[in-house]
Amino acid sequence: MKILVYIDLQDGVPTALSRELVAGARRLAGQGGSIELALIGGDADAARKLGASRVFTSTPSPYDPVAHGAYLQGIVADNGFDLIVFGCTTSGLDLAPVLAFLNDLPLLSYCTAVRISGGTVEADSQIYGGKLVSTAEASMPAVLLVNAGAFSEDNGNQAGNAEIIQLPDRPQSSVRLVSANRPDPNAVDITKASRLLCVGRGIGEQDAIEEAREVADLMGGEIVGSRPIIDAGWLPKERQVGKSGRKVKPQLYLALGVSGAPEHIEGMGGAGTIVAINTDASAPIFDHAHFGAAVDVADFLPAFKEALARKAG
Ligand SMILES: Cc1cc2nc3c(=O)[nH]c(=O)nc-3n(C[C@H](O)[C@H](O)[C@H](O)COP(=O)(O)OP(=O)(O)OC[C@H]3O[C@@H](n4cnc5c(N)ncnc54)[C@H](O)[C@@H]3O)c2cc1C
Structure with missing residues (x-):
């Protein structure tokens, strides 16, 4: 079994998801299998630590879907792999379908679990924005787009002595990076907070x-939001919880006027204690909450704030 993993980079360094993918690929490849990495435009030394047998790399350069696609096509055409694994990220979603199409390979997307049996790969995939999970199998070679959290990082950091293969000059590209909007380095990291008010x-x-922000402060926590709140510009993007936001695991998650859509639960379902306030007693959030009350947020917030303030002082 020979697996190629595409490595997503942040500031030239493999992301946590990429380390998960390498660890998962290693388990899928099993004894005697080999893992090779496509680390395009990054620091090959960083990839050595991931414990692959070979690393394909190029001179440092920013992400470009056309150039990276051409690099990948060259790597795949020259070497042949049983599986080609991408993270379900912006670049993975750019590249995996094109690679599958060009090589007439099956593509399994939004995978949350992957199993190998003989010459077949089977994957559980989220469909309809995570509302349903489908299981599909494909003959190998195949291309996978894997969700964060599907594989654990466990043994992803291994001392390795990968052979570094320098790719030829950057392919021609019709794309030019104009600017990159980076997250504010001073922005709060909501994944670290032990109490969240959503x-x-x-x-x-x-x-x-x-x-709500004042109440979050009194709780000793941070305020976060569901996607409509972020889309409305009422809170910044780094405070969004859910499928297209951050995945959080606080000790306490207080959800105010949140319906509990699957895409939201995906980001906070593992919280220690979930408390929900919602006027609709049949809202799905109550299926996940440990405590809840079917009351109006407008009544709850001032009363809770007063109770917290009294306790504090
Ligand atoms: C690909 C994809 C990715 C997505 N990613 C995310 C994501 O990362 N995060 C996310 O949150 N969503 C995400 N969504 C959107 C998700 O499907 C839901 O639309 C969203 O979570 C709903 O947000 P909400 O619960 O705030 O709003 P609503 O679903 O509108 O729910 C509002 C709730 O408030 C209750 N309510 C109304 N008035 C009051 C009141 N006065 N007092 C108390 N309760 C009241 C209502 O009963 C209702 O349950 C994604 C969707 C897709 C398709």
Whole structure:
């Protein structure tokens, strides 16, 4: 079994998801299998530590879907792999379908679990934005787009002595990077907070955010939001919880006016204690909450704030 893993980079260094993919690929390849990495435009030394047998690398350069696609096509055409594994990231979603199409290979996307049996790969995939899980099998060679968290990172960091293969000059590209918007380095890291107060659309109006923020402060936690709150610009993107936001695991998660859509639960379902406040007693969030009350956020927030303030002082 020979597996190629495409390595996503942040500041030239493999991301946590890439390390997960390498660890998962190693388990899939089993004894005697080989893992090779496509680390394009990054620091090959960083990839050595991932414990692959070979690393294909190029001179450092920013991500470019056309150039990276051409590099990958060259690597695949010259070497042949049983599986080609991408993370379900912006670049993975750019590259994997094109590679599958060009080489007439099956593509399994949004994988949350992957199994190998003989010459077949089987994967559980999220479909309809995570509302359903489908299981599909494909004959190998095949291309996989794997979700974060599907594989654990466990043994992803291994001392390795990978052979470094320098790719030829950068292929011609019709794409030019104009600018990159980086996350604010001073932005709060909500994944580290032990208490989170999440506001959902049920908060009603932007003015209520300030009171929710005060309550989050009194709780000794951080305010976060569901996607509609972020899309409305009421909170910054780095405070979004869910499928297209951050995955959090605080000790306490207080959800105010959040319905509990699967894409939201994906980001916080593992929280220690989930408390939900929602006027609709049949809202799905109550299926995940440890405690809850079917009350109006507008009544709950001032009363809770007063109780916390009394306790504090
Ligand atoms: C590919 C994809 C990715 C996505 N990624 C994310 C993501 O990362 N994060 C995310 O959150 N969503 C995400 N979504 C959107 C998701 O499907 C839901 O639309 C979203 O989570 C709903 O947010 P909400 O619960 O705040 O709003 P709603 O679903 O509108 O729910 C509002 C809730 O508030 C309650 N309510 C109303 N008024 C009050 C009141 N006065 N007091 C108390 N309760 C009240 C209502 O009963 C309702 O349950 C994604 C969707 C897709 C397709």
